[in-house]
Structures are given as structure tokens and as C-alpha cells.
Amino acid sequence: MEKEGRQPEDLTDWFWRWSQRNSNNGLNELDIAQLLAANTFGASFNTTVVLMQCLCELATRPEYVNLIRQEVISTIKIHKNTWTKEAVESMKKLDSFIKESHRYNCFDLAGTPRVVKKDFQFKNGLRIPKGTVLFTPNAAMLFDEKYVKSPFEFNGFRFYELAEGSETPELFKYTSTNPHYLQFGDGKHAW
Ligand code: HEM
Known part of the structure; x- marks a missing residue:
């Protein structure tokens, strides 16, 4: 990516570049790893609970299953199955x-x-x-x-x-x- 003049675009790299820009933060590799771990915890907990709730709601309300499935199938088709x-x-x-x-x-x-x-x-x-x-x-x-x-x-x-x-x-x-x-x-x- 460097050869092509591009920067990686992921959270690890954003944190790292941010820490380099604001050198007064005095963050080292361990701090960056801890920030990432905290973020991953925050991101995983909420999404897992919401997903679990959705599955429970779908299981008790099967009338939604086909309506949502049809939307998913037709949308994916429009987007070249991607x-x-x-x-x-x-x-x-x-x-x-x-x-x-x-x-x-x-x-x-x-x-x-x-x-x-x-x-x-x-x-x-x-x-x-x-x-x-x-x-x-x-x-x-x-x-x-x-x-x-x-x-x-x-x-x-x-x-x-x-x-x-x-x-x-x-x-x-x-x-x-x-x-x-x-x-x-x-x-x-x-x-
Ligand atoms: C259904 C999923 C999620 C819910 C319900 C949720 C909910 C929240 C809530 C309530 C806050 C606190 C906001 C505040 O106090 O002002 C927050 C903050 C935050 N969330 Fe999420 N979140 C979700 C997914 C994610 C994901 C996937 C990520 C990262 C990949 C993420 C990263 C963050 C970060 C970095 C903050 C702190 C933001 C700040 O201080 O300005 N969250 N989220």
C-alpha cells in the first residue's frame, strides 16, 4: 500500500496515526492495543445483544421472516449478489x-x-x-x-x-x- 501511496484504513492504523500526530498524548504501542481492546469490547457487546434480541423476536414473530428474506434476496440480486x-x-x-x-x-x-x-x-x-x-x-x-x-x-x-x-x-x-x-x-x- 505504501508503494501505491495509500494508507491502511483500519482502526489500528487510525489510532496509531492519531497518536503520532498528537505526540503530547505520549501514547505507546501498549496504549494503542488497550484502546483497541476497549473499542472491540464496546463494539461486540452491543451488537451481540441486538442480534440476539432480533433472533428472539423473529423466532416469536415468524410472519416477518419471509418479508425480510424477500427484501434481502432481491436487494442482493440488484447488487450483483454481493x-x-x-x-x-x-x-x-x-x-x-x-x-x-x-x-x-x-x-x-x-x-x-x-x-x-x-x-x-x-x-x-x-x-x-x-x-x-x-x-x-x-x-x-x-x-x-x-x-x-x-x-x-x-x-x-x-x-x-x-x-x-x-x-x-x-x-x-x-x-x-x-x-x-x-x-x-x-x-x-x-x-
Ligand atoms: C447496536 C450496536 C451499538 C450500540 C447500541 C451502541 C451504543 C453506544 C452508546 C449508547 C454509546 C455511548 C454514547 C454516549 O454516552 O454519548 C456508544 C459509544 C461508543 N460506541 Fe457504540 N454502540 C454500538 C456499536 C458500536 C460499534 C460496532 C462500535 C465500533 C466499531 C462502537 C464504538 C463506540 C465508540 C468508540 C463509542 C464512544 C464514542 C464517543 O465517546 O464519542 N459502537 N455506543
């Missing part, structure tokens, strides 16, 4: 099913933990003293009629249907975040 990122991203019913399964089985009752670094006052007068630990009420919002219609009903194509009727369908994708959907957190890193 599982590309683009192909997977265009499986909208599958995406919706995964998102609904994760909403219905939300495992972060309280999420995005933060420690308040200095006294803070919201516009409505609510004061949060330095040192307070804050969480967002993830599950409560996912089952609130204000944000989700008939929240206690499992509708595997809920987000697919919402996206179909919207001018901004990308906002309903599984990985899209907003202040009422914090399964991946929200804010500048998520955007």
Missing part, C-alpha cells in the same frame, strides 16, 4: 425490524452517563451542582406516546412506514440519532 455496505444499507425493512427490536427491548433504561464538571443552570431555572451524575431516560422515552405511536405494540416495520411517508427518510434509519432516540447517544460525536 454483500456491500450499500446493499445492506438499502435493506429498509430489515433496518426497521432491527430498530424496533432494539426499541422494544431497550437495554439502556438510563443511558449517556455524564458527570457535571461545573455548576450549571438550565433556562427553566433547574440547577445542577458540580459533581452530579446525570443519565438520560432512554427506555422511558422509547415507550412514551408523545414520541412513539402505540409504543407497547411491536411493529417491525414501524420505522420503514414512517420513512416511506417522510421527506427525510434517513431520520428513521436505525443509526440515526435524535434527542428522543438515544440508543447510540447523541450530539457532536454521533453526528
